[in-house]
Amino acid sequence: VTKSGVGLIGCGSISRAHMSDYYTLDPEDARLVACAEPDSATRERFVAAFTPPKMYASVAELLADPEVEVVDICTPPATHPELIRQAARAGKHVLTEKPLAVDLADARDAIEVAERAGVTVAVMQNYRFRPEYIEARAQLTGGRLGRPFFVSFEGLYHWNGGANYRRQAERMLIIEQTYHYIDLLRFILDDDVERVYAVAGRPETSVTAGETWAALTLHFSRGAVGTIVNSGECYGFPANWGGSAVVQCTAGTLEINRRQLYSLSIYAAGGGGRLPERVFPSELYAPSTNAPFTRPLEAYHRAFRTGQKPPVTARENLNTLATAFSCYESIERGQVVDVPPDRVPVAR
Numbered sequence: 402v403t404k405s406g407v408g409l410i411g412c413g414s415i416s417r418a419h420m421s422d423y424y425t426l427d428p429e430d431a432r433l434v435a436c437a438e439p440d441s442a443t444r445e446r447f448v449a450a451f452t453p454p455k456m457y458a459s460v461a462e463l464l465a466d467p468e469v470e471v472v473d474i475c476t477p478p479a480t481h482p483e484l485i486r487q488a489a490r491a492g493k494h495v496l497t498e499k500p501l502a503v504d505l506a507d508a509r510d511a512i513e514v515a516e517r518a519g520v521t522v523a524v525m526q527n528y529r530f531r532p533e534y535i536e537a538r539a540q541l542t543g544g545r546l547g548r549p550f551f552v553s554f555e556g557l558y559h560w561n562g563g564a565n566y567r568r569q570a571e572r573m574l575i576i577e578q579t580y581h582y583i584d585l586l587r588f589i590l591d592d593d594v595e596r597v598y599a600v601a602g603r604p605e606t607s608v609t610a611g612e613t614w615a616a617l618t619l620h621f622s623r624g625a626v627g628t629i630v631n632s633g634e635c636y637g638f639p640a641n642w643g644g645s646a647v648v649q650c651t652a653g654t655l656e657i658n659r660r661q662l663y664s665l666s667i668y669a670a671g672g673g674g675r676l677p678e679r680v681f682p683s684e685l686y687a688p689s690t691n692a693p694f695t696r697p698l699e700a701y702h703r704a705f706r707t708g709q710k711p712p713v714t715a716r717e718n719l720n721t722l723a724t725a726f727s728c729y730e731s732i733e734r735g736q737v738v739d740v741p742p743d744r745v746p747v748a749r
């Protein structure tokens with residue numbers, strides 16, 4: 402079955418990045434057929450910029466379009482589960498932007514509705530497609546560096562979330578941005594988070610209502626401990642989104658350095674130190690952007706079209722979501738919190 406007709410829902414800021422990439426994809430993998438946006442001013446701006454084949458003012462119209470076989474949800478997080486349910490009932494596969502939801506029970510319910518309807522739901526985790534993280538995962542799961550036991554990840558930059566729903570959101574950085582890094586650590590370690598401790602806050606000068614810095618301690622199921630330090634309040638540090646990661650393993654260290662984009666260094670214990678650094682071609686990603694969606698969109702849509710498992714299913718993403726929520730619970734209670742155990746292993 403060909404599943405290539407794509408309907409994009411929500412024409413705000415991130416949809417623009419998806420759109421540019423839809424026009425470069427092989428139409429066999431994904432053929433954009435329609436978009437839907439309820440806000441008339443946003444709709445007009447979007448039509449002027451992208452002239453999509455069809456533009457609807459309501460999601461219902463888009464879901465009633467038989468040419469739409471897969472929907473790409475680019476709306477604010479709280480709307481994702483209900484849109485997943487509506488799409489599933491209309492028999493459409495779903496790719497939703499992260500985060501999957503802002504409520505765990507709502508996320509689980511949407512997944513169950515979709516499973517009963519026989520459609521696939523996937524979550525856009527575009528950072529997994531950065532070449533240095535793909536290579537990090539290959540190195541760490543390949544066994545040459547031994548067992549990873551301690552990971553430190555740092556993402557420091559100046560980013561205030563932008564001037565949309567994020568400005569008023571009570572919960573901001575962890576669910577919006579640290580979410581990517583939780584998912585990246587799960588991806589490179591091939592492991593899930595079992596227990597967390599977190600602190601977070603915002604300086605009085607912050608323009609957002611929710612937290613803008615956070616420090617997370619994550620206990621993974623196979624014994625590794627990870628820390629994520631993330632802040633959008635760091636003046637002078639440009640946002641290059643990938644951050645710096647150091648993974649300490651029993652037989653070596655792996656490093657991703659934010660100052661040298663798309664590169665990976667390995668220091669093997671036996672080899673007397675530094676192995677040749679691997680630097681990946683930067684044409685895969687324009688520097689300092691989080692909008693490199695060509696490869697991710699291609700991979701997700703190819704999976705929908707061929708009936709394969711997409712790169713990140715919603716069920717697999719539940720551990721990332723539950724970890725983020727457990728961090729908020731830890732912050733509120735000042736305690737260590739167990740992550741609810743509906744875990745599905747990271748895609749192998």
Ligand SMILES: NC(=O)c1ccc[n+]([C@@H]2O[C@H](COP(=O)([O-])OP(=O)(O)OC[C@H]3O[C@@H](n4cnc5c(N)ncnc54)[C@H](O)[C@@H]3O)[C@@H](O)[C@H]2O)c1
Binds near residue numbers: 475477478480
């Ligand atoms: N993967 C990434 O790197 C990345 C980057 C930025 C944002 N995002 C995610 O993308 C999503 C959207 O973020 P954004 O910054 O584009 O937000 P935005 O507010 O700029 O755009 C959202 C659009 O959705 C529309 N909308 C709202 N409710 C709707 C509904 N029920 N049905 C249809 N349309 C609706 C709004 O009118 C708006 O135009 C969020 O989940 C965000 O976390 C992901």
